[in-house]
Amino acid sequence: MSYLVLARKYRPATFDEVAAQDLVVSTLKAAIEKGKVSHAYLFTGPRGSGKTTVARILAKALNCEKGPTAKPCNVCARCKDITAGVSLDVIEIDGASHNSVDDVRELNENVRYATAGGHRIYIIDEVHMLSASAFNALLKTLEEPPAHAVFVLATTEVSKIPATILSRCQRFDFRRIPPPALATTLQNVCAKENIEVEPEALAILVRKADGSLRDGLSLLDQVWTLSGGKITIESVEQALGLIGLEIFFELTDAFVQKDAARTLSVFDRVVEKGADIEDFLDQLLYHLRNLLVARLKQHTEELLGLSETERQEYVQQAEQFAEGDVLRMMKAISDLKLNLSRLADPKILVEAELVKLAWLDSTVDLKEVLEKLESGGGSSPSPGSGPKGSFSTKPPGSFSTIGVASTEYPVRASGTAGMPSPLPSPQSFGNAQSASKASAGTTAVAANVPGKAVEGAVWKQVLDRMRKENPASVSLLEQCHPYFSEQDELILSFGRSYEGMAKLKFGGRGNGRKILDEVLAEVFGRKIVLKMEFVANGPAAAPIAPVPGSSRVSVDDWLEKYPDWKEIWEKLQLEAIERQPNRPETN
Numbered sequence: 001m002s003y004l005v006l007a008r009k010y011r012p013a014t015f016d017e018v019a020a021q022d023l024v025v026s027t028l029k030a031a032i033e034k035g036k037v038s039h040a041y042l043f044t045g046p047r048g049s050g051k052t053t054v055a056r057i058l059a060k061a062l063n064c065e066k067g068p069t070a071k072p073c074n075v076c077a078r079c080k081d082i083t084a085g086v087s088l089d090v091i092e093i094d095g096a097s098h099n100s101v102d103d104v105r106e107l108n109e110n111v112r113y114a115t116a117g118g119h120r121i122y123i124i125d126e127v128h129m130l131s132a133s134a135f136n137a138l139l140k141t142l143e144e145p146p147a148h149a150v151f152v153l154a155t156t157e158v159s160k161i162p163a164t165i166l167s168r169c170q171r172f173d174f175r176r177i178p179p180p181a182l183a184t185t186l187q188n189v190c191a192k193e194n195i196e197v198e199p200e201a202l203a204i205l206v207r208k209a210d211g212s213l214r215d216g217l218s219l220l221d222q223v224w225t226l227s228g229g230k231i232t233i234e235s236v237e238q239a240l241g242l243i244g245l246e247i248f249f250e251l252t253d254a255f256v257q258k259d260a261a262r263t264l265s266v267f268d269r270v271v272e273k274g275a276d277i278e279d280f281l282d283q284l285l286y287h288l289r290n291l292l293v294a295r296l297k298q299h300t301e302e303l304l305g306l307s308e309t310e311r312q313e314y315v316q317q318a319e320q321f322a323e324g325d326v327l328r329m330m331k332a333i334s335d336l337k338l339n340l341s342r343l344a345d346p347k348i349l350v351e352a353e354l355v356k357l358a359w360l361d362s363t364v365d366l367k368e369v370l371e372k373l374e375s376g377g378g379s380s381p382s383p384g385s386g387p388k389g390s391f392s393t394k395p396p397g398s399f400s401t402i403g404v405a406s407t408e409y410p411v412r413a414s415g416t417a418g419m420p421s422p423l424p425s426p427q428s429f430g431n432a433q434s435a436s437k438a439s440a441g442t443t444a445v446a447a448n449v450p451g452k453a454v455e456g457a458v459w460k461q462v463l464d465r466m467r468k469e470n471p472a473s474v475s476l477l478e479q480c481h482p483y484f485s486e487q488d489e490l491i492l493s494f495g496r497s498y499e500g501m502a503k504l505k506f507g508g509r510g511n512g513r514k515i516l517d518e519v520l521a522e523v524f525g526r527k528i529v530l531k532m533e534f535v536a537n538g539p540a541a542a543p544i545a546p547v548p549g550s551s552r553v554s555v556d557d558w559l560e561k562y563p564d565w566k567e568i569w570e571k572l573q574l575e576a577i578e579r580q581p582n583r584p585e586t587n
């Protein structure tokens, strides 16, 4: 007994079996019943939505021995031939490979001959691939088709079809099969085939099928063949080489914790699993999309193809992110995807991007815009009104220093196969403090600043107030490290590259300086003497208020140890500067 693949076995054989194309089906059925079948149809819609399946059912409806009928019998010789794909009255042409004018001329020749079956149906798949001259040749036949001919032109890209062709066709739009409908269909197939399947496993198949019944059935077939018994989440992940959802939750959790090392160790595990990097990025994008949906909607019906537990997990994790942060992450990942194919070793770029995301500073501009939109374009939010537990309310992480509190680091197996780990192991930075001191020299960086660092929460108040009073200066202020000198002056320590910009904005005569002075007096409750310093190896990005109990290592130390990263680092630095929405004012 030969095995019939599920995709063929369960291909809909009647109009009523076609999922989710109600309008198309009811219109076609009515046309057949009233004897008003057109000579040319255009079926457009995503792949796997049932275009050629419906075209074949139409062929059966017209040619069934009991027809024309909207309910072809599927048992007569003509129906069976069409189902088996051997009927001489159904001509299927692949437009992608038969796209020349000669191909269409041959077709035109064929069309002239009458048929025994009543109608001959020409299904041209991917018709948008035809050449211009081929379309012209086809047009002649569409203008004066013989009575027995019915053309079904199927396409995924209707915009590429010439208007002259469109005007000759009756158009039907097929839609992607919605996940619930697809889930029901697959569930029914499983029941008929005695396939035991976990609902969560089915949910993954539905998600992967992306609205295509054919893909859904093929995936089910593939997993069933490989799993041998009950279909579980694990067997689906294994069979399809998928990365478990928990990996992505762990990854975004590491982003929230600003834990670059854990980010990399999670990615290591992905690579060890042998997962395709592009697949991984696709799934990461989808995961971020789900976070965004959970964040924005506050309800989870739109989290498609997930179990209830997973939905709850999304809702919980989404609370840790501001919308703007998720959007920026999505943008970063899609940009990365575009660049991926150009690289010989994409892995290192993905690692760099993940580290960047882990160090991503709180969204300022985008979040502000979103909140302004929410409040009807009114005033800026008051301090602390940001989303609870979002990036913005945490002491920001930094491009310039890396927290290496030993508890933050999972112990990594040394000598992981593949490439060497680019981040320091806890052991190698056991004496991080002294290493940092040694290289920091006279520059004031992070934990080694003389005097007293401004507490993160206090500095945030300053930034929030400035955001209200002088928003154009905030992103620059975010680039400095503020601390009190031994003389009780407030020193804004900038990297050398910000010197010009900072002097323009806060250099005494600038309007920004006056506002900043006022805000500082307000926040600290006393007059503050403000100074700026510019240091060669100083903070290149955001300020850091040292977290008690954690030692920090400067990037320079780190790059010295891992020179491979220098180039990437410099690139990231550059981007960090380019991203500044504010340019120095010219007047």
Ligand SMILES: [Zn+2]
Residues within 6 Å of the ligand: 063, 064, 065, 066, 072, 073, 074, 075, 076, 077, 078, 079, 080
């Ligand atoms: Zn029949």
